[in-house]
Amino acid sequence: MTRRRLPGLLLLLLALLAGLIGPAAADQICAIDDTDREVCLADPAERIIALSPGATELLFAAGAGERLVAAVEHSDYPPEAKALPSVGSHDRLDLERLVALQPDLVIGWVTGNPAEQVERLERLGVPVFRIEPRAFEGIATALERLARLAGSEAQGRLAAERFRQGLAEMAARHAGAPPVTVFYQVWDSPLMTVNDEHLIGKAVTLCGGVNVFGGLARLVPRIDEEALLAADPEVILAGGRGEQNRSWLEDWRRFPKLTAVARDNLFLVPPSLLQRPTPRLLEGSRLLCERLEVARGPR
Template identity: 70%
Template sequence: MLALVLSGLGAGEARADSRCAIDDRDREVCLEAPATRIATLSPGATELVYAAGAGGKVVAVVAYSDYPPEARQVTSVGSHTRVDLEALVSLQPDLVIGWITGNPAEQLETIEALGVPVFYIEPRSIDSVATTIERLARLAGSEAEGNDVAAEFRAGMDALADEYAAAEPVATFYQVWDEPLMSVNDEHLIGEVVRLCGGVNVFGELSRLVPRIDDEAVLAADPEAIVAGGMGEENRHWLTHWQQYPGLTAVARDNLFFVPPSLIQRPTPRLLEGSRILCEKLEVARGRR
């Protein structure tokens, strides 16, 4: 059945309005014409395509693709960890947006082998969020809107960086998960945001992008501020865990902060809003010295 559905994909002659862009695996992906039926295989990819001005072309998403709200009405074809390939292909996408480290590599390779172009993304810096929007807009033929969104995002992040350029440093622990306990290093996008806000990531020098740690490591680092994120929007209970350690500077000064993870853990334009919140939290910590 799957082969029958795929039999007509990829057909057609080259056209003058072909579009090309370099993806995050450094491959040039070319389309004969701007994409008209896009499948996004992560919540972040969904949000980025909408930001690029191509939301009306999205025909397939995966679980937790909840922003913007209209994305919830698009057909879901599974989760980012396991896509229903037959359901995906039945929607006849002419472009699939894949997540390098989040989607199963074998599934993305199968999609490509069957004739559907895959554009791989993995934004790992503030600027790469903007460039991803621009590249997606190029492939979708929505450059005017996508480039405006990218420029607005860059300007906002630059203004925030200027505002906190001279801020006094705050030793910060960003908790990205609870079981197992996990943080981020300085190479991570969140680590870049912490630096932008004048924070010093207490686990920034660890080699892993998302290192596993334990309570003892946090106690030894003694951060001045603890910031929690997570998968959902209500993880404040993660912060109550640290109250059992009244000797921690962050606990003693009540510098236990929550930032909605969808605003800071997805590499999308809403990172600007999440960064503003994080910067404000660290400014609160400075005022409690």
Template identity: 55%
Template sequence: MLLAAWSPVHAGERCVEDDAGREVCLEAPAERIVALSPGATELLFAAGAGDHVVAAVSHADYPEAAEELPRVGTYDRLDMESILAKDPDLVVGWTSGNSSSQLERIEALGLPLYRSDPKVLDEIATSLERLGTLAGTEDEADAEAARFRDARDELEAEYADRDPVRVFYQIWPDPVMTVNDEQIISESIRICGGENVFGDLDSLTPRLDTESILAADPEAIVAGGMGEADDSWLEEWRRYDILEATAKDNLFFVEPSTIQRPTPRILEGTRVLCDKLQQARRNR
């Protein structure tokens, strides 16, 4: 259960439950926050707490103000000395991306740690509310969460009755990797009327070989890239004209930061994805 309101035990104290199910309590609103993933940084800014963020990791590039933040390493190799030097009163980590041993060390050093890892779209809204509580920016965070839920519901209603499109979504080229139905991107695919052809695999981000993709024969292939305008991963699939996606020119690029980060911008990427799958329907 979300502990949304601050606790009355001590004046100013506030407690929430993080995405790992742990209670995080602060004696007062956080004023010096270190964010350990690009997604966590975006969430904090969206929750109205951008002015409270004192450091982030590499590739935390949205919004524009985040690019000016001091860096404390990369999401998978944190610089512990730099984190401590910032004297944070809250650290926002990424459970499935940061090193578990480094997150445990942060906790062992007595730093308040909120573990962020939204698995479904509604948890993005919940994260905004929780982070707003911890930062004392509840009004802005709650308003943004409400806008996000409304926009998600509108998009879902718009595509509710569309014919299904069988989709392979690529998140990495070597080895080729995709997502299963437990990963948040698959919810975007579902909202758009898509069916993830590898959704039933056990791993959250399965590794694939070319033969398995040829056998699945998706109607559409969607990929990110190494940059916001790099669609080079799709070139590999143009070689296989036996693929339905290739034969019908249903090879689509979506800017990765708009759909692969669990932040409010995921609805921008979902809208683009929906438009691409609608194009695939027209190509039938």
């Protein structure tokens, strides 16, 4: 008789345990990162460290700036980000200082941080949420997911909605624009550009531009001057060091027969507006579109 009742008692005990354990698991705060890993927290993160300037900017935009306790070098936007303690550069983290700050969440950069250092953090029990948006929608999604983990969901949703709306308006404004061939210079030595899968490449397409190196396999490929001369773009855009250094563009004047040079279609775009996957990419894209409109007009 006792033996027959034992399975029933075990089932009852398991059900009770499930009742105790289930709600705790259900109460976890979870989000999928850009490597398709699910990161779960028991409570909203209160001590966050950002391992890229872009992540820092996204967290502030998502309403989680007050929860940041540190960031990497060059985290300079918004202005209050400059006051955050540094944990090294994005490609050489100061793990000792980082761990000493006792973060309950670290926002990593998929391809920008040393994998072995990030994995070491995880072995120490530090949750790492990796991001690297590769499309405009990925920026909106990152805002929502970061806000969820930080407990600022309302602000994150609002920021994401504003970004999506701004993107839709820009796409409608430039739909059907006459195509113009473009070369975007990321760096000068070695000479580097982007393909169509890069966010900058997508911004060029959004504005009605045709990236002359858009079909290359690498996201940020190296090229040589001969390849550029053969492509003969109508427009050359440069980022890299920014407005304070026009030497990149002036160097192309060595080739007066280059179409972009002959038409004086040499333009700078502030790199922080295009080279970081943040809501400010819309501002950078607007500037890019304006440059292409100038190039389309009579010169």
